Amino acid sequence: MSYEIEQFTGASEAWDIAESLTRNGGVIIRELVSPEIMDQIYQQTLNGLTEKELSSDSMLWPEGNRTTSALPTHSSLYVENLALHNKVLEVMDLVLKPACPMALAADGTSPAGTDIEELGLMNVEEISKEAGQIVFRSPDDSAPSCSYYKLGIGAMLEVGEGMKVPQPLHRENAIYQPFVSRMHIPEFLVSTMWAGSDFTAENGATRVVPGSHEWPEERITKQEEVVQATMPKGSVVLWLSRTLHGAAPNTIGTPRTGYFASYVANWLASEENQYIAVPPEAAAKLSDRGRQFVGYRSSSYLGWVKGRDQDDLLKPGTGGQI
Ligand SMILES: O=C(O)CCC(=O)C(=O)O
Ligand SMILES: [Fe+2]
Incomplete structure (x- = not known):
């Protein structure tokens, strides 16, 4: 079977984008916001932080790159124009299937949803009257998999001369895996990376392994199975929690600026503690x-x-x- 990262635009139907994302493990939506907005987000981010605060020093982000998390504290434009972009939210609503969708309705209001826990409560009350015992009914496959989703990490990730070798391919679900791998649960985490500069093969465009979301954990990637999310500034790449991916090396010196946002089901702890970060x-x-x-x-x-x-x-x- 051959997979690829399909490319869509803001005019594409959310359902088509979501279908491609769940089938291939990743998808690109091209030029969703203007280059000017991306520049303003960069300015907001740099204004709020010193070079020392931006310097990176971790296994995935060695020195010589620039990173920050807690991004909503520094850039409101990042939240309003990227993380809450309506096309992305429409896709998230479909893939994460929340009870309270986040995407805007046509009149600009957030559509009222049904709280899945309230549904549960209604069932409980009905049953407990007679039995004197709380009994939860199992939802069927059409039931929402979360009440809503929330930000996991909000970060600027700038690949610079510090990314000398490819970032190890990894799956974002690793942080929850020891606890959830025995459960049969629907998708609970989707990641997005926005291009704050053009993403090219030379400057570190994210590497994605289409189809790897369906592989057993032990399967090792062959070189020819890796594709790079090359895309113009203002585009976004989305991938599932089990899709292998990682930043690529920067071989030309000019940095690759990326803005990361992950969307996680409300019933999980967010990777970054948002109440401290924001x-x-x-x-x-x-x-x-x-x-x-x-x-x-x-x-x-x-x-x-x-x-x-x-x-x-x-x-x-x-x-x-x-
Ligand atoms: O920067 C990228 O292209 C990917 C980064 C990433 O996946 C991570 O740091 O977890
Ligand atoms: Fe990652």
């Missing part, structure tokens, strides 16, 4: 949806604070049961 004062500067996306939101059962608005945990409301 403390309440920083979250208060975002739009309502931006604030929800970085985690200031709860479902009926998970993440609530008594007396707080479930849709905006910074506001008083009637949320929280105990």
Whole structure:
């Protein structure tokens, strides 16, 4: 079977993009935002951070590259124009199948969803009246797999002269794998990487292994199975939690600037602790949806604070049961 990274545009149907993503493990949407927006995001990011703060020093990001996480604190444009881009949200709604979709309805409002936990609660109440016992009904395959999704990591990842060899190919689900590998669960994590500069074969465009989301863990990639997400500035590549990928070396000196956002089901801990990365004062500067996306939101059962608005945990409301 041969796989590839198909390329779509903002005019493509979200359903077609989502279908290609789930079939091939990765997909590109070309030129979704203007190069000017990408430049403004770069300025916001650099203005907020010193070179020392941007310097990297880790296994995946050795010295000589520039990285920062906690990006929503530094760039509201990153949140509003990239992470919350409606075409990306439409695709996420389909692939992660939340009970409360994030994509905007035609009138600009967020469509009201049904909280899966509330559905559960309704069933519970019905059953427990007679039995005096709480019994959860198993959802069928059409049931949403999360109430909503939220930001896992928000980061700028700039490949520079420090990326001398390819970043090891890896799967993003590795952080949850020891705990979830025995469970049969639907997709719970999708990653996106936006091109803040053109992504080329020479400057470190993300390497993706189409089809690898279906491989057994032990299968080793052959060189010819790797493709690079080459794409113009303002484009975005999406990949699934089990798709092998990694940054490529930079052989020309001019950096490759990428903006990363992962989307994770509400019932998992986000990889980056967003409440520390984006403390309440920083979250208060975002739009309502931006604030929800970085985690200031709860479902009926998970993440609530008594007396707080479930849709905006910074506001008083009637949320929280105990
Ligand atoms: O920067 C890239 O192209 C990929 C980075 C990545 O996958 C990671 O750091 O986990
Ligand atoms: Fe990664």
